[in-house]
Amino acid sequence: MNQSILVRQRLAVAALFILIFTALSIRNKEQFSFIATNETARIIGENESKSRRDIIWTAKGPATYAEVDRNVFCPNNFKIVEYNYPIPKLDFIHRPSCAKTFDDWLAIANGNIPESPPKVIEARYKDAFLLNGYTELYQTYYNDKAKPHSVVWNNIESLMTVTKPVVGYGQEGLAVYYALKDYPVVNMTGFVIGSQSPWIEVLALQSGAAKVLTVEYQETEIVGTKKIEYIHPIEFAKEWSKRNESYDFSISFSSIEHSGLGRYGDPIDPFGDLKEVQKVLCLLKQGGLFYLGIPRGKDALFYNAHRIYGRMRLAMMMTGFQWLATYRGNNARAVTVTEEDYKKVSHKQDLYVLKKI
The missing domain is CATH 3.40.50.150 (Vaccinia Virus protein VP39)
Known part of the structure; x- marks a missing residue:
């Protein structure tokens, strides 16, 4: 009789451990998922911000720095050397004397x-x-x-x-x-x-x-x-x-x-x-x-x-x-x-x- 009680007690303790472990696992997973979601959102936000910063609103509509460099700056002896925001930094392609x-x-x-x-x-x-x-x-x-x-x-x-x-x-x-x-x-x-x-x-x-x-x-x-x-x-x-x-x-x-x-x-x-x-x-x-x-x-x-x-x-x-x-x-x-x-x-x-x- 005593042995049967002991077995039941051990089974109950094991079940309790399993329950606690499962709860902790779920909590950690949710916590990790929350961190991962925030990090992903941060990266996406940064990329979107960089994308917006790379756009200049012109008479032709939105144009990237690369497009403006190719069609505006370079034909006039300028080139982008730093993609600064909101004003790109330029240098002369050939510095005029x-x-x-x-x-x-x-x-x-x-x-x-x-x-x-x-x-x-x-x-x-x-x-x-x-x-x-x-x-x-x-x-x-x-x-x-x-x-x-x-x-x-x-x-x-x-x-x-x-x-x-x-x-x-x-x-x-x-x-x-x-x-x-x-x-x-x-x-x-x-x-x-x-x-x-x-x-x-x-x-x-x-x-x-x-x-x-x-x-x-x-x-x-x-x-x-x-x-x-x-x-x-x-x-x-x-x-x-x-x-x-x-x-x-x-x-x-x-x-x-x-x-x-x-x-x-x-x-x-x-x-x-x-x-x-x-x-x-x-x-x-x-x-x-x-x-x-x-x-x-x-x-x-x-x-x-x-x-x-x-x-x-x-x-x-x-x-x-x-x-x-x-x-x-x-x-x-x-x-x-x-x-x-x-x-x-x-x-x-x-x-x-x-x-x-």
Whole structure:
């Protein structure tokens, strides 16, 4: 009798062990399955994110980096070297010499310039202007050709004494002020590209600049200071060899996006903006700073008003530079750009602080 009880007890213990083991096995399996499911989801999510990042929204619809590299960058002497997001990093396929850069620019600048800016793009220039169809085109028109008489800047001394920052373009111009606070130009010599009033020159002097040269099509007379001088763009280009790698900084805000469109009496050149930037590369010292203010958004051309810089053309503009920071309007600190900034056509200006490499 006692032996029978003992057998039953042993069977009960064995059954209990089997039950516990089965429960633990199921729990572990579920736990492993949960971990595996989460890991799979994470990998899928990363791949989907990478896939989305590899897409640029263009006038032709979504295009991969590889497609844009093949059809936009490479035909224009650029290539992707880093698949950065949201702006790919490019390099020149063949880096243009400074002599070629300025000779090519002068050849176009000294060509026939029509009395009035053309209202439509000539067929022979269309692919170049629109990056082989990947850039949106909108029609608009201005004739702001420089007047034959000079303008006079005689308010610089008074502007220098104003305690609040004096800027152009409303709050958007504050980006220059804040960029110069974080990246000052103390005891430096630089030049400003395109300037209808001396607000950028004054901000540079207030930041500590030793001397500033204004490069502008409109003849400008400067009164009251020897720290600011004026030169016409063509004369500036002719003297490039004397000025090669001699400047510490350059600033341009809402100017270069117009280059080559004829609006201001400049020669028609689909790559006028890119050539301006390549000229800056030649004129800056190694490590020199370039404060570049241009409209951000989906790549577009408002002919003949201005260009909008998206993930394609902006990448081309930054070639040869290290991207240090981006400033936007009245934000006192640098901002982080996102893909959303380049999905829609916009006229808002961003200021990119770039360093020559």
